[in-house]
Amino acid sequence: MTGKCFYRWISTRAVEFGEKLKHLDDGNDDQLKEFKRSCDALKDCTRTLGHCEAMQNEETKKGFASMNTICTIIEFVATEFKSCDAKLDETKSTCYKDWNPFQTEIDLTEKSDITEVCSNFFGTDNCLKKDVTGACGVNEWEKLKDRLLSLNDRVKKCNFEGIV
Incomplete structure (x- = not known):
C-alpha cells in the first residue's frame, strides 16, 4: 500500500473503530470480545506499520494513541x-x-x-x-x-x- 491508498485505508479503519465504539454495549460479552479483536488488530497495525510514512503524521499518531487509550480503558472496565x-x-x-x-x-x-x-x-x-x-x-x-x-x-x- 502506498500514498493515498494507505491514508484511505487508515481512515477507513479509524471510522470502523469509531462506529464499533459508538454502538458498543459494555454489558454484552460478545460485543466486548469483538471490540477487543478490533483493539488487538489496532495494536498489530501500529506495530507492523508504525515505521511507514503515513504513520509519522502527527494527527495519525494522536488518533492511534487515542484509540489505544480507549481500548485500554474499555478492557480495564470490562475485566x-x-x-x-x-x-x-x-x-x-x-x-x-x-x-x-x-x-x-x-x-x-x-x-x-x-x-x-x-x-x-x-x-x-x-x-x-x-x-x-x-x-x-x-x-x-x-x-x-x-x-x-x-x-x-x-x-x-x-x-x-x-x-x-
Missing part, C-alpha cells in the same frame, strides 16, 4: 474493574455516569492549558475517588486511579495533591 462498575451502576452514581475518560484523554492531548482538564480528570471536581471508594473500597479506587494515570504522560503535569 479488572467489572464488579466495581456494576456496584457504581447500582448506586446510580451521577459522578461515574457523567464521567467521560475518553473526552478527558482528548482534552489532555489537544488543549494547551490543561488546568481545567486536571481539575476534572477524576470526574467533575474529581468526585470519582469518593464514589469508587464508597461503593467498592480503597483497593478498587487505587486500581482505577493507577490505570488512568498511566495512560497519558501529560497527566503528570496535573497537581492531584489531596485527591490521589
Whole structure:
C-alpha cells in the first residue's frame, strides 16, 4: 500500500473503530470480545506499520494513541474493574455516569492549558475517588486511579495533591 491508498485505508479503519465504539454495549460479552479483536488488530497495525510514512503524521499518531487509550480503558472496565462498575451502576452514581475518560484523554492531548482538564480528570471536581471508594473500597479506587494515570504522560503535569 502506498500514498493515498494507505491514508484511505487508515481512515477507513479509524471510522470502523469509531462506529464499533459508538454502538458498543459494555454489558454484552460478545460485543466486548469483538471490540477487543478490533483493539488487538489496532495494536498489530501500529506495530507492523508504525515505521511507514503515513504513520509519522502527527494527527495519525494522536488518533492511534487515542484509540489505544480507549481500548485500554474499555478492557480495564470490562475485566479488572467489572464488579466495581456494576456496584457504581447500582448506586446510580451521577459522578461515574457523567464521567467521560475518553473526552478527558482528548482534552489532555489537544488543549494547551490543561488546568481545567486536571481539575476534572477524576470526574467533575474529581468526585470519582469518593464514589469508587464508597461503593467498592480503597483497593478498587487505587486500581482505577493507577490505570488512568498511566495512560497519558501529560497527566503528570496535573497537581492531584489531596485527591490521589
